[in-house]
Amino acid sequence: MSTSIDFSDHESTVTVEREPTAVELAQRELIAKLEIRLLDLKSLKADLQEMLDHWKAEVSKQEDYVALGRYAVNNLQSEVDNLKARIWNLNDLAISGGTITNIVTSEEPDVQNAPIGVISCQL
Numbered sequence: 001m002s003t004s005i006d007f008s009d010h011e012s013t014v015t016v017e018r019e020p021t022a023v024e025l026a027q028r029e030l031i032a033k034l035e036i037r038l039l040d041l042k043s044l045k046a047d048l049q050e051m052l053d054h055w056k057a058e059v060s061k062q063e064d065y066v067a068l069g070r071y072a073v074n075n076l077q078s079e080v081d082n083l084k085a086r087i088w089n090l091n092d093l094a095i096s097g098g099t100i101t102n103i104v105t106s107e108e109p110d111v112q113n114a115p116i117g118v119i120s121c122q123l
Contacts, residue, residue: 020028
């Protein structure tokens, strides 16, 4: 314990210092550890935020891929519909007197296994 007295002005100040107790030392040590842990958690939070931002960007890319896939499917469906219409028109032409060879006439043509050939028409 130390004591100091200040006589520099008309009011005297007495300061008494004492050694910190074991509880106070333990509290200071705990506070220091908690501050270090807080810094670690802030660093971890920043890392997790960076990961979250990365995965949000990846999800956005996947959404773009899904949209492109849907667009491609719609285009293919339109192409299938156009081919069906051409087949029906060629069938109508054949019925009206023309001759047509190598036509796939099923309701849902098997595009993967359909014969590749020349479609010719004579009037």
